[in-house]
Amino acid sequence: MTASPTLREVLRAATIQLDRAGVDAPRNTARLLLAHALGTSKEWVIAHDDELIAPEAHARFLALVQRVVAREPLAYVLGHRPFYDLDLLVDARVLIPRPETEALVDLALVALREVSAAPFACVDVGTGSGAIAIAIAKHAPTARVLATDLSREALHVARANAARYALSERIAFVQADLLAPLAALPPVIVANLPYVARAEIEALPPEIRAHEPRLALDGGEDGLVLVRRLLTQIAQRVREGRGAAWRAAFLEIGAAQGAAALEAARTLLPEAHASMHRDLAGLDRVLVLRRG
Numbered sequence: 344m345t346a347s348p349t350l351r352e353v354l355r356a357a358t359i360q361l362d363r364a365g366v367d368a369p370r371n372t373a374r375l376l377l378a379h380a381l382g383t384s385k386e387w388v389i390a391h392d393d394e395l396i397a398p399e400a401h402a403r404f405l406a407l408v409q410r411v412v413a414r415e416p417l418a419y420v421l422g423h424r425p426f427y428d429l430d431l432l433v434d435a436r437v438l439i440p441r442p443e444t445e446a447l448v449d450l451a452l453v454a455l456r457e458v459s460a461a462p463f464a465c466v467d468v469g470t471g472s473g474a475i476a477i478a479i480a481k482h483a484p485t486a487r488v489l490a491t492d493l494s495r496e497a498l499h500v501a502r503a504n505a506a507r508y509a510l511s512e513r514i515a516f517v518q519a520d521l522l523a524p525l526a527a528l529p530p531v532i533v534a535n536l537p538y539v540a541r542a543e544i545e546a547l548p549p550e551i552r553a554h555e556p557r558l559a560l561d562g563g564e565d566g567l568v569l570v571r572r573l574l575t576q577i578a579q580r581v582r583e584g585r586g587a588a589w590r591a592a593f594l595e596i597g598a599a600q601g602a603a604a605l606e607a608a609r610t611l612l613p614e615a616h617a618s619m620h621r622d623l624a625g626l627d628r629v630l631v632l633r634r635g
């Protein structure tokens with residue numbers, strides 16, 4: 344009978360395998376997977392790497408490593424992902440929330456300080472895992488939030504995440520096309536809609552292209568089809584007198600889409616002032632619309 348290997352030995356072998364498969368940050372990924380297999384933290388793994396691994400835990404670890412070698416996203420394998428100050432459940436039914444989307448939450452929270460509204464202070468369009476809606480509801484403790492998504496499956500995940508933070512009472516999740524269920528606009532609209540141009544999807548890394556929901560990626564021919572449809576829905580409601588409470592909208596876009604998004608906003612919704620919010624790297628990130 345051969346002795347069990349140490350954590351250090353299994354980590355070294357997994358790091359080599361992950362690196363050969365083209366996985367980012369292979370050493371850190373191996374540590375996170377080992378921590379998950381052992382039901383402990385990455386820090387514990389680092390501090391105890393001379394301990395022996397039990398055969399069942401080793402088998403669990405090898406199975407997890409194989410999933411990531413096959414380029415399944417790490418967040419799906421671990422089953423959760425940090426966003427803002429939340430830890431969200433994620434699986435193949437939802438887009439993995441990205442750090443750049445946290446800017447939408449910051450912008451919406453500032454705008455929400457200046458409004459009070461019923462029945463909803465804010466709508467999160469295309470909520471996915473519920474990331475934006477839940478972060479907003481957590482930090483704007485009197486706000487009621489409506490969250491829509493076309494995907495019934497995504498809404499199951501979003502509802503589970505809201506329940507984890509005891510926010511189910513203040514967030515209404517509705518399966519709908521964009522703003523369809525809203526008769527009148529709320530004061531604040533946030534949306535991280537799919538914005539990848541269809542022809543560019545096949546060039547994305549396999550973790551995204553082969554695993555994240557197509558409905559969460561595909562932004563139509565130039566990536567801005569849904570953004571334009573949302574702007575049109577806002578404009579319709581404003582013109583029909585159903586936008587009296589509306590003050591601001593924050594729409595995430597791709598870094599190369601700034602000029603086209605601004606042009607679309609100025610054409611489709613001249614009633615609002617349109618500008619671009621850039622991230623710390625100076626990249627166009629959020630189309631901002633404000634009512635005069």
Ligand SMILES: C[S@@+](CC[C@H](N)C(=O)[O-])C[C@H]1O[C@@H](n2cnc3c(N)ncnc32)[C@H](O)[C@@H]1O
Binds near residue numbers: 472493520560
């Ligand atoms: C890019 S993901 C963003 C998810 C989440 N808001 C986030 O930031 O992590 C876009 C989401 O929009 C949803 N979606 C796509 N088309 C939609 C539509 N016409 N109406 C509502 N939601 C839509 C997708 O199902 C997906 O959950």
